[in-house]
Amino acid sequence: MRDDTRQWIEADKRHAWHPFTPQDAWTDPAHEPLVIVRGEGPWLWDSEGRRYLDGNSSIWTNIHGHAHPSINAAIRDQLGRIAHSSYLGFAHPLAGELAEKLCSFFPAGTLERVFFSDDGSTAIEVAMKMSLQFRMQTGHAERRGFIAFADGYHGDTLGAASLGGVSRFFERFRGMGPEVGFVRSVEELETKDPAGINAVVIEPLIQGVNEMRPWPAGMLRALRAWCDRHGVLLILDEVMTGFGRTGTLFACQREGVIPDFLCVAKGLTGGYLPMAATLTTGRIYDAFRGPAENAFYYGHSFTANPLGCAAALASLSLFESERVLEKLPAKADHLAGLLSRLQADRDEVVDVRQCGLVAGIELRTGLGAEVCLKARDHGLLTRPIRDTLVLMPPLCVETEHLDLAVDAIRSAIRSLPPAAELR
Template identity: 60%
Template sequence: MRQETRRCLELDRAHCWHPFTPQDDWCSTDFEPIAIARGQGVWLFDTENRRYFDGNSSIWTNIHGHAHPHITAAIQRQAETICHSSFLGYTHPLAAELAEKLTRLLPGQPMERVFFSDNGSTAIEVALKMALQYRQQTGEPERNGFIAFVNGYHGDTLGAASIGGVSRFFDRFRGPGHPLHQISSIEDLHQLPEEIVRSTAGLVIEPLIQGVNQMRPWPPGTLAELRRWSTANGIHLILDEVMTGFGRTGKMFACQHENVVPDFLCLAKGLTGGYLPLAATLTTQEIYDAFRGPAENAFYYGHSYTANPLGCAAALASLEVFESEKTLEMLQPKLATFSSRLEALGNQSPQIKEIRQVGLIAGIELHSHPTRSGKSVCQLAMKHGLSTRPILDTIVIMPPLCTTESELDFVFEALQSSLNESGH
């Protein structure tokens, strides 16, 4: 083990606290964490210079690959100018330009206003608070609750957690959060009591596919029906496209598959190509106008790093790469390859219970077994140069959009080898 690796692990175990991680397992002497030192394209390299395919896009963020020269250069140029200035009381050219470009990405009914924040959780917080304050300022203060879906995941800040549906993450935080009514399906929605409907400010969903719920797609037409129902009942539709945005599903946004424009569109992760923390909540001019007038109507919410210039530079560069490299156009044949390789994997691997896919997002669920688990298969995959994480016994495969077909071959060969070695 190199001295650099040894020092990193010693300091980490002494001082770091990792997310979603049982710390006794992490600090066990039987476990040796991987220390990532650099990235290039779809590959990660650890401090021992071992190479791994970035099979979940660094927790669903990376779009164009690591160290992309265009994005890297944009960040470097901006760093030489200014790294941060306040967006409270000031503006800057990159934020203004990025806001304009984001509002033009959804055709049809425009979403003309952009509120910047830091991450997916805060993008959701912004939408929830705007939806509530909008009702207070338009004569409907009784509309103070939300509808969300069982097993949904919308972030970990207190407001976002209160509408989450994954019990192991959120049950202990229910009390202080927003009033919530959870549903499982469109059928549940249509059976809601009228008093629930009348007291609801917004309906929140991860469009096309739930992420943390082991990558489970919605039935076709779900999103279009939610738009119809929410419009008919005067309820704001809030789309959490933190995971699905920026090409993951084969279109720029998942909602475009069903020609739906929401009242709030929440973006993060891939917004900067996966390079820097930045989030955006898009909404309509009608909602924005309700916050004009006297000072007490203002939206008193924000973060120190709102509209951070480095993040805006990365986001603009990422959108430029979408255009210059024709990312969405070049993605289409890869989606066909991805689907065929998933099908072949399922046919060859009796350990697999079900494969669920939307675009370049896949969840490979394993049959329950006393010694084989999603975690153990992912640990084997690391030995074959594939880095990813399971959700329970579902292995997540979400490669960067720039992945080549030969690199996809590598992914599925590593998966097949890992499944074979897991035995049983």
């Protein structure tokens, strides 16, 4: 190990606190974490000079690859002007331009307003608080309950966490946030009394932290119809699925559904900078007009950060100039073929689940973490959710990169010790 690598790791173990990480395991002297120092395209390099395919887009964020010249140039240009200015009582050119661009992806008269925040959790918090205040200001304050789907994940701030269905993450905080009921299907939702329900929240097309589990075709349309019949607001969490992951720019476009709130983050800036947006309708916005007490008193110091806006606009323009969406179906089909053969070849693979370039490879119990670690030896970097390996590369990957990723998983499984293979 190089001296600088050792120094970085020692400082980290002495002072840093990593998310979703048992700290005793992290700080164990035998544990040697990777120190990522560089990226280019779909590749990452660690401090020891080893190269890896970024198999989960740096926690589901990167879209066009690392160090993309166009996004780099946009950030540098904006940095030469101003890095940040307040969005409270002021405006700046790129924020209005980005808001207009985001709204342009939806039919006129639908999603017309954009509220910027910092990350996926805050995008959800905005939708939750905005929907509750909307009810208060339209004479329906009694409609304060939320419905979420079992095993879903919507962030870690207290309001967003109350919607979470993964017990390991959220059970200890039950009852500390808003009123939330949980269902597993639209059919179960039909049994609920809608009278006090404010909004339903869902990850459209596929649940992420629930081991990459797709919803049945047509489910989202059925959910929109139920909400319309009962006057319930629909909040779509597209923090993971947005910006091309499922094959369309937004997952809801696959079923022609327009929500009352659309929450995006992660890929909004191409995975470069922390930034989020909550899109909503003119009907919601109009309820906040009028006297000062109707205003939405919520915000963040870095709302509409100019560097983030510059990165986001550059990222969105790449979807057109590089024909990203046009190229995705062939890549998704190629990945589907690779995963099908992997499942047929290896008994350790229990199931494969895919939606666009989002895939989950479920392994036999106890193998997930081991296979991920061994895949590093074959040039693939990703993380498991329990025993499901996530394969969600940047959209810039080519078929040979997908070949490498699946071959790395196959080789990692083959390299398991006999005791692991028998589990």
